[in-house]
Amino acid sequence: xxxxxxxxxxxxxxxxxxxxxxxxxxxxxxxxxxxxxxxxxxxxxxxxxxxxxxxxxxxxxxxxxxxxxxxxxxxxxxxxxxxxxxxxxxxxxxxxxxxxxxxxxxxxxxxxxxxxxxxxxxxxxxxxxxxxxxxxxxxxxxxxxxxxxxxxxxxxxxxxxxxxxxxxxxxxxxxxxxxxxxxxxxxxxxxxxxxxxxxxxxxxxxxxxxxxxxxxxxxxxxxxxxxxxxxxxxxxxxxxxxxxxxxxxxxxxxxxxxxxxxxxxxxxxxxxxxxxxxxxxxxxxxxxxxxxxxxxxxxxxxxxxxxxxxxxxxxxxxxxxxxxxxxxxxxxxxxxxxxxxxxxxxxxxx
Amino acid sequence: xxxxxxxxxxxxxxxxxxxxxxxxxxxxxxxxxxxxxxxxxxxxxxxxxxxxxxxxxxxxxxxxxxxxxxxxxxxxxxxxxxxxxxxxxxxxxxxxxxxxxxxxxxxxxxxxxxxxxxxxxxxxxxxxxxxxxxxxxxxxxxxxxxxxxxxxxxxxxxxxxxxxxxxxxxxxxxxxxxxxxxxxxxxxxxxxxxxxxxxxxxxxxxxxxxxxxxxxxxxxxxxxxxxxxxxxxxxxxx
Amino acid sequence: xxxxxxxxxxxxxxxxxxxxxxxxxxxxxxxxxxxxxxxxxxxxxxxxxxxxxxxxxxxxxxxxxxxxxxxxxxxxxxxxxxxxxxxxxxxxxxxxxxxxxxxxxxxxxxxxxxxxxxxxxxxxxxxxxxxxxxxxxxxxxxxxxxxxxxxxxxxxxxxxxxxxxxxxxxxxxxxxxxxxxxxxxxxxxxxxxxxxxxxxxxxxxxxxxxxxxxxxxxxxxxxxxxxxxxxxxxxxxxxxxxxxxxxxxxxxxxxxxxxxxxxxxxxxxxxxxxxxxxxxxxxxxxxx
Numbered sequence: 025x026x027x028x029x030x031x032x033x034x035x036x037x038x039x040x041x042x043x044x045x046x047x048x049x050x051x052x053x054x055x056x057x058x059x060x061x062x063x064x065x066x067x068x069x070x071x072x073x074x075x076x077x078x079x080x081x082x083x084x085x086x087x088x089x090x091x092x093x094x095x096x097x098x099x100x101x102x103x104x105x106x107x108x109x110x111x112x113x114x115x116x117x118x119x120x121x122x123x124x125x126x127x128x129x130x131x132x133x134x135x136x137x138x139x140x141x142x143x144x145x146x147x148x149x150x151x152x153x154x155x156x157x158x159x160x161x162x163x164x165x166x167x168x169x170x171x172x173x174x175x176x177x178x179x180x181x182x183x184x185x186x187x188x189x190x191x192x193x194x195x196x197x198x199x200x201x202x203x204x205x206x207x208x209x210x211x212x213x214x215x216x217x218x219x220x221x222x223x224x225x226x227x228x229x230x231x232x233x234x235x236x237x238x239x240x241x242x243x244x245x246x247x248x249x250x251x252x253x254x255x256x257x258x259x260x261x262x263x264x265x266x267x268x269x270x271x272x273x274x275x276x277x278x279x280x281x282x283x284x285x286x287x288x289x290x291x292x293x294x295x296x297x298x299x300x301x302x303x304x305x306x307x308x309x310x311x312x313x314x315x316x317x318x319x320x321x322x323x324x325x326x327x328x329x330x331x332x333x334x335x336x337x338x339x340x341x342x343x344x345x346x347x348x349x350x351x352x353x354x355x356x357x358x359x360x361x362x363x364x365x366x367x368x369x370x371x372x373x374x
Numbered sequence: 375x376x377x378x379x380x381x382x383x384x385x386x387x388x389x390x391x392x393x394x395x396x397x398x399x400x401x402x403x404x405x406x407x408x409x410x411x412x413x414x415x416x417x418x419x420x421x422x423x424x425x426x427x428x429x430x431x432x433x434x435x436x437x438x439x440x441x442x443x444x445x446x447x448x449x450x451x452x453x454x455x456x457x458x459x460x461x462x463x464x465x466x467x468x469x470x471x472x473x474x475x476x477x478x479x480x481x482x483x484x485x486x487x488x489x490x491x492x493x494x495x496x497x498x499x500x501x502x503x504x505x506x507x508x509x510x511x512x513x514x515x516x517x518x519x520x521x522x523x524x525x526x527x528x529x530x531x532x533x534x535x536x537x538x539x540x541x542x543x544x545x546x547x548x549x550x551x552x553x554x555x556x557x558x559x560x561x562x563x564x565x566x567x568x569x570x571x572x573x574x575x576x577x578x579x580x581x582x583x584x585x586x587x588x589x590x591x592x593x594x595x596x597x598x599x600x601x602x603x604x605x606x607x608x609x610x611x612x
Numbered sequence: 613x614x615x616x617x618x619x620x621x622x623x624x625x626x627x628x629x630x631x632x633x634x635x636x637x638x639x640x641x642x643x644x645x646x647x648x649x650x651x652x653x654x655x656x657x658x659x660x661x662x663x664x665x666x667x668x669x670x671x672x673x674x675x676x677x678x679x680x681x682x683x684x685x686x687x688x689x690x691x692x693x694x695x696x697x698x699x700x701x702x703x704x705x706x707x708x709x710x711x712x713x714x715x716x717x718x719x720x721x722x723x724x725x726x727x728x729x730x731x732x733x734x735x736x737x738x739x740x741x742x743x744x745x746x747x748x749x750x751x752x753x754x755x756x757x758x759x760x761x762x763x764x765x766x767x768x769x770x771x772x773x774x775x776x777x778x779x780x781x782x783x784x785x786x787x788x789x790x791x792x793x794x795x796x797x798x799x800x801x802x803x804x805x806x807x808x809x810x811x812x813x814x815x816x817x818x819x820x821x822x823x824x825x826x827x828x829x830x831x832x833x834x835x836x837x838x839x840x841x842x843x844x845x846x847x848x849x850x851x852x853x854x855x856x857x858x859x860x861x862x863x864x865x866x867x868x869x870x871x872x873x874x875x876x877x878x879x880x881x882x883x884x885x886x887x888x889x890x891x892x893x894x895x896x897x898x899x900x
Contacts, residue, residue, distance in 0.1 A: 037636050046551070083704050085707075097739075129885060130561075130885075133885045133888075134888070135884070135885065135888060136888065137703075137704060138647060138703045138704060139839065139884055140708065140837065141704065141707060142647070142835060142839060142879055142884070143884065146831060146832050146836055146877050146881055147881070148879065149828075149832045149877065150874050150877050150878065153870050153874055154870070154874060156870070157868065157870040198392055219479055219484075222472070222475070222476060222479075223476060223479070225467075225468070226465050226472075226476045227466060229465035229466060229467045230463055230464065230465050232427070232447075232459075232463050232464040233464060233465060233523070234476070235447040235448045235451070236425060236427075236447055236448075236451055236456070236457055236459070236463065237448075237451055237456075237476065237477045237480060238448050238451035238452040238480050238481075239448055239480060240446075240448045241448070241527065260486065277828050277831075278715070278830075281711055281715055282712070284708065289706065291684065304701050318723070319719035319720070319722050319723045320714045320719065321716070321718045321719030321722065322715070322718075322719025322720055322722075322723060323719070323721055324712075324715050324716075324719070325712045325713060325714065325715030325716025325717070325718070326712065326716050327712070327713030328708060328709070328711060328712030328715060329695060329709045329713055329716065330712075330714065332699070332705050332708045332709040333695070333698055333699070333709060338704065345598065
């Protein structure tokens, strides 16, 4: 099997990631570095969607639910506890558990794919409504007022673990965010290379066959969904840290749509695609935000519809296939690189 | 001796239609049985009831005396029943080797799984196309990939729903040979339409018609049976 | 007693709004198995058409009951030809593409009319139930919902188009095999669904703020009602609206309108889990 070429590409990606981690602060000024930091937080969110959709075949329209939950959890716990370490852990743990609970409800109830989309979307809308109506003293958890529509300002930043008196500077927040992205990417590559990951991809390919081979597909999907929830929670935690602020808009339909666009544009069934998609789309949004002529929603909507119609496999797989056609075939495979799980996903749109 | 698998008055109703009606069926250890019958006789539905893809409306299914009625498909698969379905169920986006490796992996160590994968590839003569993506193979080859995944699962009972459909003559011969070979260590139930194929492999045959068992006898007796001929001729005349 | 009367009236009103909001989506989903996530934006377009016409001096009833559905029907026609028809049979892709359309329409309307809340004044006065003052417009909404259901039912029952539509709902493959040209039927169905959404938007204009993002508030409610209702469009949507409308109104009465919404959505999620085929997928299977 082409394990060696898979390992090589993984190491190459890791090296690029680490180079960016160290190099970005030398290249960018502080303002630009802050910008890139939020792009990276969104890239982590994109990875969670890309993992459960592109590999698990689970159509979640509500990844922003776990993102927002992670953000709010971090804010509430950090405002109450002096140290941010517990807040970070809970910001990952709570969305993981919530996703597991929701996943149990959906997958053990044999809910069909489209209904999974509907239910996740509805859950997001419920959270949006609930958090919007949390203005006033009744909705204060410890020292942390949830603040309703206005959200929670002045969320304490991350600190060096165990040293609440040493909060992270913006440059250090970059290291934390980019480090998190590299870590999540490595974790997912590891999962996908494992036996668990291969079964996950097999279930995406044909759930009935996997069941008939004795795999409890409900459990696999639940685990994939829970992992995705945890990663989205971590992204929410980074996002809240970046602005020192969180509001119910994290649960809005627009956020959910944006995450889908990252993955669809970048490429389903890849991990690099969602990362690049998130950065490109976020950059585009920041450009659109700087002018008044063209509305950002209009552009995002057109991109979403156009990609579904014209480039449903996304940019990275298209480029990879084009590159593979240019290269002379080095091995007798019908399709390049199919030993890797992420190469198998090109034609796997659910 | 407890039979390997047993259906007791198994019945499947869809709305007003009864697809399988009070079927009593028994298969012993290491037995090879063919199921024949016209389209819509309920053979595939019966297979789905045995593998948990459908829960019988009434009646029971027992595997080595243990009641598996209503158990989930993966639970039944773990007890040792493997099925090649009528419509090919394979992992289209994965390679032949990956398909078989997934089947071999469950509950096995890495070394065991690797050994079973290679053995199965050889046994089903798929080594030459092990790196090909299954979705791009010809129909007959995909049938074999599916049979191979079922074998790699190492089941005690192998169900094959129309294993020779869409195969060339050589492929059919090879499939018949493979079935006899499987039968040296495992029990099989084979659904087929092709009478020549049935003659090649069968000893005992069960004939389904309109959801019920019409006849169950040795192959020569069944093929000589007037009622069976009527069922098939009637179908041809229609 | 008067309180019970008021509560009953509010429940009926809430059911009627839910029926109006969901029928268009129900027609499209029931017939074509397309979940149109731009449904909320069709409602929004209907509301804008009504507001703009009223501002231009057109009679409000005319704007609401004629212009809004006609305009949205046309938009629906264009959308079906330009987008949806390429994606039949690909449910998830249709959801994604129509979500793109939804964002695009929000963006377009924001660009044209600004991100502000507009409205028209309520054309009807109020009446009292005991000591409680309530709106006559609610009575109109209830009557209109009944009329629309009645018309749709009669159309499905007596018109040739209705017969084809019902046949396709019962068994799309068979209807196609019998030579019903699906493209034209689908086109007409999508336009009809969009027109019904436009009507709902028109009716909402006087009682709800009209803004580019208003559709988001309706889409989840509408499609969860449709899924909860199951394959029979009118009976299913009616029953699901009845159930969810009652739950939401009672919860609003006990707590706040926000939690009324939340109760509705939670109830719907639980029902989808218990009855994945919807109410009419399990019961009353022969209804329309």
